[in-house]
């Protein structure tokens with residue numbers, strides 16, 4: 454189950470907390486073994502450019518409701534936000 458990857462506290466401390474600074478790069482998001490994602494390098498590059506550009510353009514970006522849980526799309530395969538309210542100061 455892809456959605457259970459990275460939820461093992463023996464491998465990833467406090468696994469349910471989003472930690473953008475985590476240093477453990479032994480991840481399963483791009484699969485494992487002979488079918489490891491062929492687009493992993495491109496995917497990482499795109500994410501770095503997209504998130505970097507967003508933060509460069511809107512450096513004051515923060516969560517509009519930091520004490521509320523964001524809403525997630527239902528689905529057994531991929532976890533994704535339904536929406537995320539942000540404010541720019």
Ligand code: HEM
Nearest residue numbers: 455481482483484485487488489490491492493495496497
């Ligand atoms: C964030 C973006 C992406 C994620 C999270 C992702 C995730 C994955 C995962 C988990 C697998 C393994 C599936 C399995 O074991 O059955 C996979 C395989 C694959 N991915 Fe990606 N992928 C991403 C982007 C891309 C891109 C951009 C490309 C191509 C330009 C790509 C091409 C492939 C191919 C061809 C395979 C099959 C490899 C094989 O079976 O030998 N992926 N991907």
